[in-house]
Amino acid sequence: MRLGMEEGVLTRQRVPRTPGSLPPCWKCPKSGPQNGKPAPENEISLKNLRALDLYWRIKAGMPMPDDAIVRRNCGLIEMVLARINAQRTDVQGLLAFLFTSSKKG
DSSP, rough: OEEEEETEEEEEOOOOOOOOOOOGGGGGGHHHHHHHHOOOOSSOOOOOOOOHHHHHHHHHHHHOOSSSHHHHHHHHHHHHHHHHHHHHHHHHHHHHHHHHHHHHH
């Protein structure tokens, strides 16, 4: 699936493939753990995808609508992204420590 826009609304569209070709599940981050097979449970729902799209539009400068649900969703997305970035920072710091300490020894 790929994302598309129809009349200003975010949608999912099937990716056209030649008959008999396999999808590239072996490189897809949504595939199952270490088996390369499709895992539909890892697919983001269209409803959540639209909320994420609105979040990115607001981050890009669109005025935030005066809506409690939009504010709540944007806050939740912000919390998830902050946690992901914190984990990335932890890993990067650990890798930097490991590589610099191995040069000293």
